[in-house]
Amino acid sequence: MAPWRDDAMPVAPRPPVALAVPNVSEGRDAATIHALVEACEVPGVRVLDVHSDPDHHRSVISLAGEPLALQDSLVDLAAACVDRIDLRRQRGAHPRTGALDVVPIVAFDDDGIGLASEIALGLAGRLATEIALPVFLYGAVATSSDRTRPRDFRRDGLEGLAHLVDEGGLVPDAGPPRLHPSAGAVLVGVRPPLIALNVWLPDATLTEARTIAARVREAGGGLPGVRALGLYLPEAGMAQVSMNIEDHRAAPPALVIAAVRAEAERLGVEAGDAELVGLIPRDAVLGGPTPSAMRISGFRPGQVIDPTGVA
Template sequence: MAKYMLSDPNFSDGTRKEVIDAIIGEFRDKPGLKLIGYEPDADFDRLPAELLGTPEAIKEALLSASAKAYELIDMEKQHGRHPRIGAVDTLEIYPAKDVSIEECVQLAEEIGQELFKRHGVPIYFTGKNARRPDREGLTVIRKGNYEGLRDAVLIDPSRAPDIGPAKLHPTAGATIVGAAEQHDAYFNVVLDTTDLAIAKKLASYVRGKTGGFTNIQGTIGLPNVHRRTGKQCVIVSIEVSNPLQTPLHRIYNLLKAEAARYGVNVLAGQVCGTIAAEVLVQTAEWYLQLEGINGPWDYKSQILENHLLDLQG
């Protein structure tokens, strides 16, 4: 039975079509690999992608795409709104099917070692691969972003990479690699205002280190355009590291209540990228107060597609 892993690499160029096409081209038409999607963001100057594949296919695809990004992206010329420390900012790996977290950790370790060996780009390990507890999340590693880390790593031993000397690559910066048990949920809450200060306040209300949810480390207020109406607005952009422990509906309801304090309505919620069905069912259970359709069943047995997948193996 084939094993599958999920990965959501992030590259630091969301504007140049030729660069985007070259990087994403490394994920196309590869045996054992599916490119789920990618969404370049010009404002962030960032290119997130999502991949599903066998461990061997995931490893080779990430190594080849990273080589292309290191070749084409110069961090001295890149200026995106999103926190980042390198041309290849993050390479994170998650179990998808019939694979253990230990196997993901081992693969992440191999990728980090190989990237430094081939390209001389320093590596910071995160998640289950973190060498220190404070690097299990991305916030401490990314403190100061590329520009801040570039200077700090030369004088502060606590900012040194896990692989490589205490300096960044002159054009590629550094790369964060790690495995986690659950795929992060990327969730935006769209506010009916253009007041960025409100979005930033609300972001601080849900961020773990400023009194919010423990599983939310990455959150930021940003200007945006509402997808459906084209209306200028702001969003609270949130990265949830364990959405089953910190459900999306709980985050949404808190932000809705806090926004009302400022006389602001919530226009929409946005899920970015893929998300586990269990997370959406959890939200449906809460809003519909579900107790089971034909009794107190496990919800998994009530979803038709799960039975079809069982038949297909």
């Protein structure tokens, strides 16, 4: 019999890599942000990007890793959020429902929805049983056609959501039947890649920022798949149009930024630099204007995500 050789064995397949972009309701305290990021750093998971904003009082953490390791990372993050964030004392410009506010698992295409859904549903169960947090599902794993996006749960604020749950008008998909007293609830979902962009308006009023946002978002007859808010951020000392691009093929970032600048010009308002929050898919920047041409300040090559090499 021939001797056994390592090189005669088939090569084990590489474990699938998943991407999650948890948003936490802390953007000011550096020690807390560091502790939350550190909680994510488990074997098999990489922290790709961290974006914190003191006015939004929010941090966006981009994680990639093996599915079960990614679940472990997010459970540890949830526990750290419960320990360190108290929504009863926390205020910020960005709407929120929880300390660990929203956990999207990213499906880059239809083929990825199955794996992303398994991760999301498994995570929801673990957050319920291990951390005792109520969980609402959205996106591809939503259990109600009336609530498929995070904004569907946030429309009446945290207090409104708590009242709705207390009155029995909405039941968590997993976990306790009431919101956590200090940590609220967690929104767990599956969605395609989303691009979060802000455009600064150095001399605009809040009213002007809101007008521009209303004109560029889909709901106002603007660009398809674009969600936009007009905000005034005291820490920065200026207004901002804060946007999510849900379909970058229908509304490329360059087109969205150009639309904001055009609407600002119509109002006689100066539009400043743009800002990318988190990651951007490679195909959203290939073949179009460069980030510098779009005036995206602080852009780093590491913010470009490729579904074939996220880890």
